Structure formats: structure tokens, C-alpha cells
Amino acid sequence: MKVALALALAGVALQDAPRARPIVVASKPFGESYILCEMFAQLLEARGFRVDRRAGLGQTEIAFAALRTSSIDVYPEYTGTGLVAILGDTTRRAPAQAFAHVATEFRRQFGAVWLPPLGFENTYAISVRRETATRFALRTLTDLARVAPSLHGGFTADFIGRNDGLPGLTRSYGLRFRDVRPLLAAVKYQALASGDVDVIDGYSTDGLIARYDLVVLADDRAFFPPYQAAALVSPSLARDYPRAIVALAELSGRIDDTMMRGLNRRLEVDAASVAIIARTALDSLGLISASRATTGVDTSRGRRASAWDSFMHAIVDDRDALARRTWRHLLLSAASLLAAAVVAIPFGVMLERRRRLAEPLVRATGLLQTIPGIALLAFMIPLLGIGIVPALVALFVYSLYPIVRNTYSGVRDADPVAVNAAHALGMTPGQVLRLVRLPLAAPTIMAGVRTAGVINVGTATLAAFIGAGGLGEPIVTGLALSDTGMILSGAVPAAVLALLVDIVLAACERAVRPKGL
Amino acid sequence: MSLTARDVMKRYATPAGPVDALAGVSIDVEDGECVALVGESGSGKTTLLRCFNRLVEPDSGAVSVDNADVRQVNEVELRRHIGYVMQEGGLMPHWTIRRNVALVPRLIGIPNADALVTEAMGLVGFTDASFSSRYPRQLSGGQRQRVAMARALAARPTVLLLDEPFGALDAITRTDLQEMFMAVRKQRPVTCVLVTHDLFEAQRLADRIAVMRAGAIEHIGEPREVIGSPATAYVARLVEKAGLHRLDRHA
Numbered sequence: 001m002k003v004a005l006a007l008a009l010a011g012v013a014l015q016d017a018p019r020a021r022p023i024v025v026a027s028k029p030f031g032e033s034y035i036l037c038e039m040f041a042q043l044l045e046a047r048g049f050r051v052d053r054r055a056g057l058g059q060t061e062i063a064f065a066a067l068r069t070s071s072i073d074v075y076p077e078y079t080g081t082g083l084v085a086i087l088g089d090t091t092r093r094a095p096a097q098a099f100a101h102v103a104t105e106f107r108r109q110f111g112a113v114w115l116p117p118l119g120f121e122n123t124y125a126i127s128v129r130r131e132t133a134t135r136f137a138l139r140t141l142t143d144l145a146r147v148a149p150s151l152h153g154g155f156t157a158d159f160i161g162r163n164d165g166l167p168g169l170t171r172s173y174g175l176r177f178r179d180v181r182p183l184l185a186a187v188k189y190q191a192l193a194s195g196d197v198d199v200i201d202g203y204s205t206d207g208l209i210a211r212y213d214l215v216v217l218a219d220d221r222a223f224f225p226p227y228q229a230a231a232l233v234s235p236s237l238a239r240d241y242p243r244a245i246v247a248l249a250e251l252s253g254r255i256d257d258t259m260m261r262g263l264n265r266r267l268e269v270d271a272a273s274v275a276i277i278a279r280t281a282l283d284s285l286g287l288i289s290a291s292r293a294t295t296g297v298d299t300s301r302g303r304r305a306s307a308w309d310s311f312m313h314a315i316v317d318d319r320d321a322l323a324r325r326t327w328r329h330l331l332l333s334a335a336s337l338l339a340a341a342v343v344a345i346p347f348g349v350m351l352e353r354r355r356r357l358a359e360p361l362v363r364a365t366g367l368l369q370t371i372p373g374i375a376l377l378a379f380m381i382p383l384l385g386i387g388i389v390p391a392l393v394a395l396f397v398y399s400l401y402p403i404v405r406n407t408y409s410g411v412r413d414a415d416p417v418a419v420n421a422a423h424a425l426g427m428t429p430g431q432v433l434r435l436v437r438l439p440l441a442a443p444t445i446m447a448g449v450r451t452a453g454v455i456n457v458g459t460a461t462l463a464a465f466i467g468a469g470g471l472g473e474p475i476v477t478g479l480a481l482s483d484t485g486m487i488l489s490g491a492v493p494a495a496v497l498a499l500l501v502d503i504v505l506a507a508c509e510r511a512v513r514p515k516g517l
Numbered sequence: 518m519s520l521t522a523r524d525v526m527k528r529y530a531t532p533a534g535p536v537d538a539l540a541g542v543s544i545d546v547e548d549g550e551c552v553a554l555v556g557e558s559g560s561g562k563t564t565l566l567r568c569f570n571r572l573v574e575p576d577s578g579a580v581s582v583d584n585a586d587v588r589q590v591n592e593v594e595l596r597r598h599i600g601y602v603m604q605e606g607g608l609m610p611h612w613t614i615r616r617n618v619a620l621v622p623r624l625i626g627i628p629n630a631d632a633l634v635t636e637a638m639g640l641v642g643f644t645d646a647s648f649s650s651r652y653p654r655q656l657s658g659g660q661r662q663r664v665a666m667a668r669a670l671a672a673r674p675t676v677l678l679l680d681e682p683f684g685a686l687d688a689i690t691r692t693d694l695q696e697m698f699m700a701v702r703k704q705r706p707v708t709c710v711l712v713t714h715d716l717f718e719a720q721r722l723a724d725r726i727a728v729m730r731a732g733a734i735e736h737i738g739e740p741r742e743v744i745g746s747p748a749t750a751y752v753a754r755l756v757e758k759a760g761l762h763r764l765d766r767h768a
Binding site: 415417418420421422423424425426427428431435436439440514515516517 | 570572593594595596597598601603605606607608609610611612613620621624625652653654665668669
């Protein structure tokens with residue numbers, strides 16, 4: 001009997017667990033997404049799965065591109081976002097119809113699966129200060145349209161660009177602000193409270209709406225689609241891990257508006273840690289064992305204190321993590337810089353022999369430089385997934401231009417009189433390059449490598465947006481959670497690292513400078 | 518080794534239209550002779566000089582070194598066996614003086630390059646060994662031109678092409694280097710073509726003078742003849758401008 005039971009259990013385990021690849025649980029870079037991501041992760045762990053957390057993937061395009069290609073397995077998404085931002089469909093629908101539509105279309109077009117909604121809606125909450133609302137008698141967005149030309153808007157970049165954001169709102173209500181400033185989600189409430197802007201795009205579940213006593217204006221023309229939150233699951237997880245899907249579905253219908261607002265408030269107002277908020281929430285829902293939830297040793301440390309304390313905690317207590325991130329950051333930068341030098345230096349030298357092609361090609365390399373970091377990363381996800389590889393490729397691409405430019409002009413402009421003499425005295429073109437042009441250009445080439453290196457260390461912080469780790473990790477998380485100390489615990493080491501890289505490469509520059517120059 | 522140019526033409530495209538740098542020039546330089554090409558800028562003297570080591574390829578006509586058409590010789594090989602000195606020196610700034618002088622012997626792969634370098638340095642008056650390890654930057658303009666001369670001579674070429682070698686120097690240094698050049702020629706009977714805009718320098722250093730104008734040779738002859746009885750009004754004016762007509766009368 002016992003043997004039979006053991007065999008049966010083993011059989012069940014064999015279905016999923018033995019394949020035992022970790023399930024990659026992700027989020028977008030804002031607080032609520034972090035909390036839900038952590039709840040998914042802890043729930044899966046409690047059900048015996050190994051979990052890999054990739055929280056804070058930079059915005060919808062990146063997170064969804066990663067999910068489509070099964071680089072990540074699950075992240076929290078909202079039906080309205082799926083409808084308008086991903087499917088580009090602005091037809092008005094009731095919540096249930098909207099969910100049915102995204103569920104069908106995502107399965108058909110991408111093979112991705114929407115699990116039944118979690119139970120709350122998080123729509124855009126166009127918010128103003130209470131005194132603004134009183135002064136202009138604002139209750140609805142129609143009221144707002146009346147006075148908007150005298151008000152300053154402050155919106156997240158996502159909202160400014162999306163069809164279900166400002167452009168649509170402008171069409172639907174005729175909203176025209178005096179000016180519009182792009183704001184990071186992390187600072188929009190402070191900006192509103194301090195009077196720098198008059199209107200922001202809040203989220204209806206944000207804890208800070210109540211804290212700052214803001215007035216949310218009613219969407220009286222029902223412009224915004226329904227934004228029901230749900231777990232969005234990758235094609236490969238849906239296919240290969242049915243038990244994980246069952247586990248995640250345990251959360252469906254369990255989190256209502258009030259509960260989510262409460263969780264967000266704990267994060268944003270009480271500054272509790274994401275892990276603890278998620279654990280207590282799962283515990284209160286009876287989804288994980290109470291003992292595990294309450295015996296958490298670090299409950300006392302659950303509260304984040306001042307920025308300074310949080311910074312010191314990250315730098316001193318978490319120094320292993322800091323060292324790991326710094327090392328990862330350095331490896332990303334060094335590997336991509338080295339690869340770029342290996343490609344760009346011969347390329348620049350080759351251009352010197354084909355000068356007619358040179359300027360257009362150098363400019364083309366320069367154009368690569370102008371692709372915004374996030375956009376380049378987003379382009380690469382369909383090809384390379386997320387993680388280290390696309391980050392390396394992006395950093396490689398960004399490092400090319402300064403090296404190609406400096407190599408080409410360094411070799412081209414090498415002391416023309418010496419070059420002429422070298423030809424006249426019987427050096428072959430190869431000897432002129434090797435014995436004269438390259439040694440004379442070496443400091444210039446190295447200066448290009450140095451520029452690329454410093455830019456590279458700075459840009460590598462963006463790698464965190466596609467889950468490649470490094471010192472950008474605490475920056476992304478800190479921005480999402482409005483934790484200044486955490487931001488600094490990434491930004492300060494990154495700056496120090498850039499400085500050190502500059503110093504080391506400056507020494508290399510001196511070392512390659514020929515003695516007579 | 519003798520040098521010959523026959524009906525050499527070279528046309529350059531310029532924004533203002535095609536310009537004949539060389540309009541059918543012929544010249545013979547005897548073995549061991551020094552011929553000065555004199556003329557104003559744009560007269561074609563440097564272009565003609567550069568035809569001898571194939572830095573310029575003529576559009577038509579023939580150039581030969583020691584009765585061999587230069588087109589039959591590999592250009593790199595040719596240049597390694599013809600000494601060349603230019604106005605700005607053209608020393609390798611990242612090499613020591615000794616390494617600079619050793620350039621051609623090492624390109625050719627001469628086994629006793631070191632001895633040749635020492636010899637060439639001696640020829641131009643560098644007997645102080647401390648110069649060897651210095652870099653060009655640490656030398657005066659006159660010293661740099663001496664090094665350039667030593668470099669041109671190090672592989673013991675039998676032909677030397679000099680393009681305004683003393684043109685950028687002050688008067689006193691120029692006189693010093695001219696004397697050095699004359700001393701070198703006494704020890705090394707090398708065939709020379711010397712480009713200069715200075716008729717005075719030409720009559721001092723050269724066995725014959727060729728006055729060039731607009732891509733053609735206006736008058737070629739021994740210095741005494743060119744100065745004493747200029748073939749054309751242009752040459753006469755050039756002689757007069759250099760103040761040599763009086764000098765000749767006093768002589």
C-alpha cells in the first residue's frame with residue numbers, strides 16, 4: 001500500500017518536476033507588478049517548483065516579447081493593456097467580453113494563455129490635487145477637458161505613447177494641456193503633491209492616491225478599456241507544465257480591489273518588503289502554510305527604513321549580492337567591450353584603405369548608437385530572448401562607434417609626412433600600416449576604447465530591464481518601489497565602476513603611446 | 518648610376534581644369550653627377566623628381582635608372598635602392614634616431630645594418646653616440662635634416678633624390694647643411710637630383726642646373742653658363758632676382 005502510494009506520488013512528480021527547469025516568473029517595473037510576481041513565485045515554490053525571478057522587465061513591449069518567446073513563463077498583465085497596447089484593438093467591451101477576447105486572440109496569435117482574472121481591476125486613475133478639484137469644480141474627465149489648457153500634465157512615458165493613454169484621451173475628450181512632462185512612475189505622485197504638475201496618470205489600486213488625498217476623475221465617457229489583472233502564461237509553460245498552471249490558477253478570483261490596494265499601500269506607504277507582503281497575502285488567502293509565513297525571521301526587517309539605512313543595508317549587509325552584481329556588471333561590460341574592439345579596430349583600419357566607403361560606413365555605425373537602449377533591447381528579444389546574451393549584443397553594438405571612429409581617423413591622420421617618407425623609402429603598404437600608421441594611431445584608438453568602455457559601464461545598467469542582472473538591478477527595482485536607497489546602491493557602485501574603468505583604460509592609453517610622441 | 522627622362526608628360530586634374538605638371542620633359546643625369554631642378558612653385562620640378570622613384574607615374578614618356586625602364590622594376594624594390602630626402606624630414610616620430618637611420622637597411626635585410634648606420638651617422642657629422650637613442654622630437658630642425666640625410670644614405674644607394682632638403686631651415690643652418698652635403702658627396706660619389714627654389718643653393722651644390730617653368734626645362738647647363746648667359750628672359754630674371762648676376766660679375 002505504502003509502496004503503491006509512493007509510486008503514485010512519484011508518478012505525479014514525474015509529470016512536471018523531473019524536467020525541473022526553473023519556472024521564470026517576471027514582472028513589469030512597478031510596485032504592484034512586483035508584488036504579484038512575488039506571490040506567483042512563492043506560490044509555485046510552495047507547490048514544489050523551482051522558480052527563477054526576473055522582476056522589473058522594462059515595460060509592456062519587453063515583458064510581452066519575452067513571454068511570447070518563452071524567455072519568461074508568467075507575469076501579471078492587464079486585459080486593457082493586452083487589448084489596446086498589444087492587439088491594437090480599441091473596440092469598447094465590457095470586462096467579461098474584453099477578457100474573453102484577449103484570451104482567444106492571445107492563444108490564437110501567440111499561443112500565450114491568460115489565466116482567469118485575479119479579481120481586481122487596475123485602471124488608469126487620472127488624478128488631481130484636492131484643491132485643484134475644488135477650485136475648478138472637477139469631478140469627471142469632461143470637467144477636466146474644460147480647464148486643461150491652464151494645467152500642467154505629468155504622465156509616464158508608457159501612458160504618453162499608448163493608444164489607451166494620452167493620445168486616445170485627447171481624441172476622446174479633447175484634452176489639451178498647457179504642457180505635458182514625461183515622468184517616471186516612481187516620482188509622479190511626489191511631482192503632483194509638490195505642485196510641479198497638476199494632473200497625473202495614477203493607477204486605481206495605487207496606495208498613494210489615498211495617502212496624498214488625491215481626487216480621481218471619473219471616466220464619464222468610458223474611454224478606458226477594462227483593466228482586469230491576470231496571470232499571462234507563456235506558450236511553453238502552458239504546454240509542458242499543466243501543474244504549474246493549476247497552481248497559478250489558485251489565485252484566480254482571490255484578490256479584490258480592496259485587497260490589492262491594501263498590498264500596494266503596504267509597499268508604497270508602509271515601505272514593507274515585497275517578499276513579506278507577498279508571503280502574508282498568500283498566508284491570509286490560505287494558500288501557503290501559516291507557520292512558514294509567521295516564522296519568517298526577517299519580519300522585523302520587513303520595514304524599509306530611511307534611504308540611508310536602505311543604502312547602507314544594500315552596501316554592507318548585502319555585500320555578497322553587491323559583489324555578485326558588480327562582478328556580473330564588469331563581465332558584461334568587459335566581454336562586450338573586448339568583442340567590440342576585436343571587430344571595430346580591424347574594421348576601422350580596413351576603412352582607411354577604402355576612404356570613399358569610410359564616412360558613410362562610420363556614420364552608419366554612429367546611427368546604431370542613436371537607437372535608444374530600451375528599443376534596441378526590445379528589438380532583440382524575439383531573436384535572442386532575455387538575459388545575458390541580448391545584453392551582451394546590445395552593449396557590443398553601443399561600443400562599436402567610438403572605436404571605429406577613433407581607429408579610422410587615427411590611422412588616416414597618422415603623421416602624413418612620416419607616412420609619405422615611409423612610402424618614398426620603400427615600405428610596402430602593409431609595412432606602412434604596421435610600422436607607421438598603427439603605432440602612431442595607437443593612443444587615439446585606445447582613447448576610443450576608453451570612451452566606449454565608460455559608456456558601456458553606464459549603459460550596462462539597462463541590462464537589468466531584460467533580466468541580465470548587474471548593478472542596474474537595484475536601480476530598476478528601486479525606481480519601481482520608490483526606494484531611493486536601493487537606487488543608490490546600484491547607481492553609486494556603477495559610477496565608481498565607470499570611474500575605475502576610466503582610470504584603468506587611461507593607463508592602457510598611456511602604455512600604448514609610443515615613446516617618441 | 519645614370520638617370521634619364523624622355524618626353525615625360527604628367528597631367529593633373531584640378532578644380533580649374535587639367536594642368537600639365539610635366540609637358541614633355543627630357544633630361545639626362547650622368548653617373549655621379551648632381552643636377553639641380555630650379556623653378557618656382559608649380560614649375561613641375563618636384564613632379565619630375567618623383568618620377569625617378571615612381572612616386573609619380575608619368576602619363577606618357579619613359580623614365581629609366583641605369584638604362585633600365587623604372588616600370589620594369591618593382592616600385593618598392595626601386596625605392597629601397599634610391600635615397601630620398603624631403604623638406605620636412607619625415608622622420609618616424611616613434612622611432613629613435615638610430616632606428617630611423619636603420620630603416621632602409623632593415624627593410625632590405627642587410628646583415629650588417631648596424632655598421633651601415635654608424636657609418637651614415639658619421640657621414641652627416643653625428644659622431645656623438647648619445648644622439649642615437651634620442652627621438653626626433655628632441656632634435657633641432659637642422660639636426661633632423663642631418664638624420665634624414667643619414668637615413669637616405671644608410672643603405673649606400675647610388676642615387677639620391679632631394680626635395681628641397683634645406684628649404685625649411687634658417688640661413689645659418691642651411692649653410693652648415695649645404696657644406697655637410699658637399700662633404701658627403703666627396704666621400705660618396707652618388708648621383709643626385711636636387712630640387713630647390715634657391716638658385717644660389719643650386720649653383721653652390723650642383724654640377725648642372727635645369728631651370729624649369731610650366732612643366733618644361735627652360736635652360737639646362739653648368740651654373741656658370743646658366744648664370745652668365747641665361748637662355749631666356751625668364752631665366753635671366755630668375756638670376757637677377759637671386760642677385761647672382763652681380764656675384765658673377767665680381768667673380
